Amino acid sequence: MIILRIILLLVMSLSLQAQNASQDKLDLPGDNLNLYAVLKIFRESETLEAFERTLNDDSSQVNNLDLDGDNQIDYIRVSDYPDGAIHNITLKVAVSKDEDQDVAVIVVKKLADGKVEIQLIGDEDLYGKNYIVEPNIRDDENTASETPNPGYTRTVQLDDGETVRVETVTTYQISQWPVVQYVFIPTYTVWRSPWYWSHYPAYWRPWKPHYWHYYYGYHFHWQYHYFSHYRRWPQYRVPGWYNRYYGSSFRSRSVVFQNRYRQGAYRNTYSRPQMAVQGSAVFVKRYPKAPSVNTKLPAFDKTGRPVVARPGLRPGTGRPGDPTPGTRPVVTKPGVTRPATRPGLTRPVTRPGVTKPVTRPGVTRPATRPGTRPPVTKPVNRPGIRPVTKPAGTRPVTKPVTRPATRPSTRPANRPIESRPVTRPVV
Known part of the structure; x- marks a missing residue:
């Protein structure tokens, strides 16, 4: 059982290799909070x-949410809901005077040996189900992470094709993060944000939200850091957490938000692909010495999704785990690279079924496997006995006359007319 679990988790972590290095476009409101x-x-x-x-x-250029639709950035409140050795640190937005909407929750779990695990989980209303981000953990006794895994122990490839080295951390190192030590000190007073609808700190001034492509253009240059330190993960590290959280009293859902989502009110954020250049320029101006300042932005397809420079899987077109349409030609076999590196092959991905005779000119059965019909006959081996699919001896002439007319593409010139049953008029 333990070996089976290790193998399963290893396979899942390998499948996440491509996902770790893609900035999601979920087509959900969570796109505007990376x-x-x-x-x-x-x-x-x-x-x-x-x-x-x-x-x-x-x-910081991180919060780009406008869930209430007032054309002003929403204030995100942070509140902690401890449960024994687990801290559920929620991110909420006041959508109206009476309603809040959960955005995400940071789950901080202290292990028996004092080490700490962390997962940042997007609320499924904004990110879809099981959208989990966590550090690249190296020493994980409960998973297969101790096994050398190219998914997160070597390099990852970014949207522009660049490879970066993955920086792993241990659960002990996570326990040394300042904010983690803060929530576990004996004198810690549980933090609940004191702010609410229309009452916010004096230092805060809302601003107009940016279009998503501007937001993408800015954070595109941070990919070298994001994907070398953090990853997507398919499992909750706290058993039963999903049912407890989504059935809890501290999770908030807004009717106002739900109605606006059903009306498609959040779609306008994707209407300015050209704004990606402006977002990129802001990053370059702010961090002129960053290693990614000269990295060129990708193009965008007609859906507004970045056209990345590598094959593979992406986390989402509307939900995490969906393949990206139009930008990844090989989505069912992301590990196959032959079509890209060996263009001279006569068997491309589309498998038209008509190129095999070129590589095997000596074969006398090129038409029996056209790709659309199963090999039901062997006319070359026995031309005088079974010329058609129905070897009835009383009707040898009527059948072969109609087949070439209805399906000429499946009967090439490799079958000479002399091999047809016209030489046997009487059976």
Whole structure:
């Protein structure tokens, strides 16, 4: 049982190799809050109050949510709901005077040996189900992470084709993060954001939300950091967490938000692909010495999704795990690279079924496997006995006359007319 579990988790982690290095376009409201960036801020914060302040700072360019539709950025409140050795640190937005909407939750779990696991989980209303981001954990006794795994122990490939080295951390190192130590000190006072609808800190000034492509263009240059330190993960590390959280009293859902989502009110954010250049320019101006300043933005397909420079799977077209249409030609076999590296082959991905005779000119049965009909006859081996699919001896002439007329593409010139049953008029 243990071996089976290790194999299963190893396969899942390998399947995430391509996902780890793609900035999602989920076509959901969560597109405007990059959870990789949120986890980066959390790691760098000393307290939950400081985390909340940085998260809502215009200069961080992380919060781009406008869930209530007032054309102003929403203030994200951070509140902790401890449960024994587990801290559920929620991110909420006040959508109206009476309604809040959960955005995401950071689950911090302290293990028996003092080590710590962390997962940042997007609320399924904004990100779809099981959208989980976590650090690249190296020493995980409960999974197959200790086995050398190219999915997160070597390099990952970014949207522009560049490879970056994965930086792993141990669960002990996570326990040393300042904000993690803060929530586990004996004198910790549970943090609940004191702000609510229309009552926010004096230092905060809302701004107009950016179009998603501007947001993508800015965070595109952070990919080298995001995907070298964090990854998507398919499992909840706290058993039973999903049912407890989505059935809990501290999770909030807004009717206003649900109605706006059903009406398609959030779709307008994808209407300006050309804005990606402006977002990129802001990053370059702010971080001129970053290693990614000269990285060229990808093009966008007609759906507005980035056309990435490598084959593979992406986390989502509407939900995590969906293949990306139009940009990944080989989605069922992401590990196959032959069509790209050996263009001279006569068997491309589309398998038209008509190129095999070129590579095997000596074969006398090129038409028996056209790709659309099963091999039901052998006319070349026995031309005088079974010329057609129905070897009835009383009707040898009527059948072969109609077949070439109805399906000429499946009967090439390789079958000479002399091999037909006209030489036997009487049976």
